[in-house]
Amino acid sequence: MSEFLQNAGAGLYAPGWLALAILCLVPLLVRGHHAFPYPAIVRLPEDELSVWLERLWRWAGALSIIALAIALSGPYWGEQQIEKVGRGAHIMIVLDRSASMNDSFADTREKNDAEPKMATARRVLQSFVQQSREDLLGMVTFSTSPILVAPLGGDREAVLAALRATEAGGMGFTAVARGLGMALDYFEGKPVTGARAILLVSDGGAHLDVKTQDLLREMFHRQNASLYWVYLRSANGASLKDAPEDENRDAYPEYQLHEYFQSLGVNYHVYEAESPQAVEEAITDISKLKNQPVKYYEATARQDLAWMFYLIALLCTAALFALHLTEVKRWRAV
């Protein structure tokens, strides 16, 4: 029985209250209640119904006390450690919404159907969100300052809605560091049940001062998150592949950012996309990369059983009250 209870994950929240169950002896043993004096009960017939009513009265009292004691001690069942294999990852999408995102790609051979980078990113991200079944997704957009649009969770609709909302067009500057910081914040306090990844979609870099660099590095290490950067290269943007001259370093913040990310010490991939096709390829790549299975234990929510015992106590007390109402108050014919 106890083994079965253990398997079912039954238990008590505060077993100390069970000591009160000893009070159930009171209604069973105490004989202090009111009784009419009678000269000789030998003359009275022994009535089956009355005898059972007396027993019901005593046991209902005892049962209600026991049920209350158990209910106070907070019984539950069904708490189990379930081994789960997580295939999905926790992905925070950090989307750049700066004004430059409205430009078209570097590799634009046909100018007439040039698609803004934002539109491409949106389309591809939408399909990515719809395909990923087991992932937890969240999204932060940033321009001058970061905006949380969807916290990390299984709610795909929220992310899709957030993506649709980006149709409004970008504005402002590129504050990469604050966007990353906010995205990393959302891993804080969450159980590590899957690979953590930050998907940074942006078209340019920004200078990060040393303090911010250290802060971000520390956060990346603490959250143990990988970083995937989809770099949407603008028509006039620099490629990350060929390192610029030493004297021109400050003119290429993208490359500096790339170098900084490489120095982070976490899993880092960069996808330089010059066309919508390249973005799609990059995203497909990412969706494969992040699918490393993770084993983890999860406690299923336990079910509180106290209400059941409170119900029993209530029913017993109702029975007692009903019996009390039927009690004869005066030993007289009405």
Added chain:
Amino acid sequence: MSGFIPQEFYYHLHWRARGAQPGAHATRTPGNGADFAGHVPFMDNPDPRRLDLRASMRVIPRRYVVRSFYERGAIVVYALLDVSTSMRFAGNAEKKRLLADITSAIAWSSTRHGDSFSLLACDDQVRQDLFVAPSHRRGMAQDIHKKILGAEIYTQRGALALPRAIEQVRPNRSLVFLISDFHLDESLLSRTLSSFSAHDVVPLVLWDSSEYRDLPDWGWARVRDLEHGGERSLFLRRRLKQEIEQSYLERKLELKTMCRKYGARTPFFIEDEFDAGLLTRHLLEAS
């Protein structure tokens, strides 16, 4: 206490008493009463006033015979009270008050008849504090009424001493009123009745109407036994009320059978109120 006059009833004996005390009852003592006993030779009772000439002519051999008579005599009337704890019961009437009323009525009636009265009371012991020796002094009825009302009925007492009360009764046949609720064991009752079988026992049964007839119509009640402390749960309803009444009816028949078996008179049942007229009828007619 001068103003209080107990109820008076009349009783009659079916037997001849023995005793020298002059009184109202027929006795076996020859004397100057009005009860004709028979003819005796003149020389046995030389009283010329009782000479019966016609009878003298009929006897052979011829001689004078005189009529002889029995004396009218007095007896001792005993009231034997059961003061067990169950007599503390007070339903529609208080049993102790009823006890006092009845006992003082017996004392009053017996002294008015010229008989002596004596009081015996028993719980598990014979209650010496309630004992009153045979006497026919005036004012005794009022004294006894007061005495019984002031007496204490102890808790947790049966009536085991009832058979032993015979030790305080004179050997001459007497009239004994046994006043109790008769909620006694069969063995105790039979021992009591058999120990008093030499006497003329009149059982007076005190039952309260709230014991068996005047019950609540419906509802759950618990009752506690006054004497033994047991408890019983009763869910009163029509069927159970009928059963209780039936059980008391059966007890009534049982008591009557038992009293007949031990030569006592038919029990007289008193419910809530003592009516001396009914007792007179019972004593003069029914038994």
